[in-house]
Each structure stands twice: as C-alpha cells, then as structure tokens.
Amino acid sequence: MARTLEATSEDFAAVRTGRANPGLYSKVLVNYYGSPTPLQQLASFAVQDARTILISPFDVTALREIEVALSSSEIGANPSNDGKVIRVVMPELTKERRQEYVKLVKSKAEEHRVSVRNARRSAKEFIDQMVDDGDIGEDEGRRAEKDLDDLTRKYVDQIDEMAKNKEEELMEV
Secondary structure, three states: OHHHHHHHHHHHHHOOOOOOOHHHHOOOEEEEOOEEEEHHHOEEEEEEEOOEEEEEEOOHHHHHHHHHHHHHOOOOOEEEEOOOOEEEEOOOOOHHHHHHHHHHHHHHHHHHHHHHHHHHHHHHHHHHHHHHHOOOOHHHHHHHHHHHHHHHHHHHHHHHHHHHHHHHHHHOO
C-alpha cells in the first residue's frame, strides 16, 4: 500500500500544471544507443523561469534523440535545440486542457485506489488462510481484518487528498 502511495505521488507529479517542473519528464524514455533510457539519466534539468526548462544532456550526441523523445511525449511541449541544450517552453494551459488533466488525475487516483484494495484483498485472503489452518484464532483474525480495513481506509484517504490537492493546483490560474 505504501508503494502504491509512492506511485500515486509520481504519477501526479507527471501531470503538468501551468509551471515548469522537471518531474514532468520522469516518465520520458529516450532511445539511447538502441535501448530506452529514462531522460533523467541522460541530462540535467534547470528551471529557467516559470514556464521554461533547460535540459542539458551529459552526452551531446544524444541531443537529437532527446529532442525526438520530448516531441513525441504526452507533455505537449515543443523543444528547441540550440546545439548544446534543449529549451522547453510550456504553453499556457487552456481551461479545456486543465479539465482534461483533472479527468486524468481522477482516473489515475481510481487506479491507485483499486491497487490498494487489491492489496487489501490479498492480505485478507492470507488472514483467512491462517484462521483456517489454525495458526491464529478467529478473534485475532477479526481483529487483524479490522486493522487491515483501517489501514486501507487510511491509504485511500491519502490518495483522495493527493488527488484533491492536484486538482486544485491544476485549476489554479
């Protein structure tokens, strides 16, 4: 469940807001010498201003591949290459685009809630098996299920809170 919470945080960081954020590029893969490599392993990032990110590749020969990967990514930005660095200017978000991002955040949040519930189901099956095998008593099993339900509720509430905060951030003009 904790790993699901981390994945939720990473997914929400990849959903862009009106500000330039290097976290947007965490999921971009670059075809580097024939193998998909995360962009963050190939370049350093600097936020130049509120809407501009400077990407400086460690290997200048990878500049073209990085530019291609950025162009084909879902970020919706147009990179410009000056031969040494890549500048990415984030376009202003329209109201429609913001609403699309809110829908995306809601769907990602639901996926992660389902993941938490699946972890709960697996743990409940384990508890039931232990009760059936006689490893623990029925009272202990019920207590463990109650604790499991409380833990599940806690994680689902955290995911909901993260989604609410991201939606507010997206709708902020």
